[in-house]
Amino acid sequence: MGSPLSVSIALVANSQGNKIAQRIKGRKSKLFTPQHQAQGETHFHQATLGLYVRPVECDKLIWMENSSDRPARRRRYSGRNPQNFEDKYKEHRSEVYPSDIAKVIERGQTPAGMHRPIMVSEILDALQLVPGNIAVDCTVGYGGHAGEMLLAIQPGGKFLGVDADPLELAKTEVRLRALVPDDASIELRRMNFAGLTAFLIEQAPEGVDALLADLGVSSMQLDDPARGFSFKFDGPLDMRMNPQRGLPASDWLFTIDQATLSQILFENSDEANAETIAKAILLAHAKQPLQTTLALVQVIRSSVLRLSDADQEMTVRRVFQALRIAVNDELRSLDAFLRQLPYWMRKGGRIAILTFHSGEDRRVKSAFKQGLQEGLYSQVSREVIRASAAEQRSNGRSSSAKLRVAIRS
Numbered sequence: 001m002g003s004p005l006s007v008s009i010a011l012v013a014n015s016q017g018n019k020i021a022q023r024i025k026g027r028k029s030k031l032f033t034p035q036h037q038a039q040g041e042t043h044f045h046q047a048t049l050g051l052y053v054r055p056v057e058c059d060k061l062i063w064m065e066n067s068s069d070r071p072a073r074r075r076r077y078s079g080r081n082p083q084n085f086e087d088k089y090k091e092h093r094s095e096v097y098p099s100d101i102a103k104v105i106e107r108g109q110t111p112a113g114m115h116r117p118i119m120v121s122e123i124l125d126a127l128q129l130v131p132g133n134i135a136v137d138c139t140v141g142y143g144g145h146a147g148e149m150l151l152a153i154q155p156g157g158k159f160l161g162v163d164a165d166p167l168e169l170a171k172t173e174v175r176l177r178a179l180v181p182d183d184a185s186i187e188l189r190r191m192n193f194a195g196l197t198a199f200l201i202e203q204a205p206e207g208v209d210a211l212l213a214d215l216g217v218s219s220m221q222l223d224d225p226a227r228g229f230s231f232k233f234d235g236p237l238d239m240r241m242n243p244q245r246g247l248p249a250s251d252w253l254f255t256i257d258q259a260t261l262s263q264i265l266f267e268n269s270d271e272a273n274a275e276t277i278a279k280a281i282l283l284a285h286a287k288q289p290l291q292t293t294l295a296l297v298q299v300i301r302s303s304v305l306r307l308s309d310a311d312q313e314m315t316v317r318r319v320f321q322a323l324r325i326a327v328n329d330e331l332r333s334l335d336a337f338l339r340q341l342p343y344w345m346r347k348g349g350r351i352a353i354l355t356f357h358s359g360e361d362r363r364v365k366s367a368f369k370q371g372l373q374e375g376l377y378s379q380v381s382r383e384v385i386r387a388s389a390a391e392q393r394s395n396g397r398s399s400s401a402k403l404r405v406a407i408r409s
């Protein structure tokens with residue numbers, strides 16, 4: 001068991017909560033159950049004690065801690081209310097503190113450790129799920145859409161869900177399994193949706209009735225400084241959806257030249273100052289490797305000093321988006337996904353895809369149009385569907401969302 005900490009205890013429970021507790025180095029074990037997980041305990045302990053929690057499989061966690069036997073205590077924060085992501089312990093335990101969560105949402109914010117699903121009713125209208133359907137969510141995330149899809153196909157339906165992120169998928173699986181009595185109606189897999197064919201050959205060889213892809217990253221990923229996507233709080237410059245694969249952004253920057261970086265900034269986020277920023281980032285990185293998110297923010301801001309503060313922030317936002325897309329090779333995965341998509345669907349099968357920037361939407365629009373011309377789809381959206389004004393007001397992240405729908409012929 002490799003761990004950066006001195007390991008004294010390992011605790012394992014399966015998804016039914018059965019004890020598979022182990023003693024290591026003769027110390028007493030305490031059971032870590034899916035209920036702990038559902039209450040956000042993984043994050044709590046990670047944050048307060050610096051524990052290292054490593055999901056091994058979707059239904060198992062190994063929890064390792066260093067040698068203190070004292071019970072975990074919440075970290076102290078200054079002031080009356082927690083400011084840091086990891087200190088917002090109530091938000092991380094939505095099941096225990098529902099009224100606090102409601103207040104955060106009322107303020108138009110997303111509680112820490114949660115993701116608010118976007119355009120749920122529009123997506124359910126588009127997918128027209130009925131009991132007995134086979135439905136796939138290719139981007140399960142927090143499970144907001146997945147939970148609605150899962151309930152709509154009961155009884156008798158089968159829900160298949162995938163996500164590239166092993167850390168969040170393990171927690172989401174607990175939430176989704178708690179929604180239905182029949183464990184066999186859910187199958188989740190950590191994988192890139194570009195490789196869905198193998199999963200569907202195994203789970204739905206006859207094809208699927210409905211499929212959703214809600215592209216990009218979740219609020220849990222974006223807001224958690226430890227994941228390295230946040231430009232507001234400092235963290236390691238990582239940005240990987242799956243931290244066990246590929247290179248963190250800090251290393252990826254060593255592999256890229258100025259012209260390519262400039263092109264990435266332009267293509268992935270329409271950045272007007274792409275050349276200047278690419279030059280500044282690579283010069284700074286060569287001088288002193290950029291290891292943290294705020295170090296990168298500093299370089300981006302200083303490269304566009306003539307802009308207003310608000311425009312500098314928009315620039316930082318765009319550059320982070322462009323780098324995240326590149327580090328995770330998101331557009332190549334999307335192209336591979338769109339090529340295979342029609343062949344996964346049953347006749348009449350319905351597809352909904354939510355995109356968040358023009359590079360994604362262009363691809364979806366053109367793949368749907370081509371599929372229509374080739375007779376693979378009987379109908380595709382002529383116009384994008386947008387979130388209602390009320391949703392855009394209550395959840396700013398919905399304002400850039402574009403929904404497109406297609407029906408398999």
Ligand SMILES: C[S@@+](CC[C@H](N)C(=O)[O-])C[C@H]1O[C@@H](n2cnc3c(N)ncnc32)[C@H](O)[C@@H]1O
Nearest residue numbers: 117139141142143144145163164192193214218
């Ligand atoms: C916007 S979130 C989905 C939120 C989800 N619909 C919900 O209601 O909670 C996007 C999710 O897609 C995942 N993702 C992005 N690209 C992926 C890919 N190529 N393969 C699998 N998962 C991917 C991310 O890890 C993230 O969890």
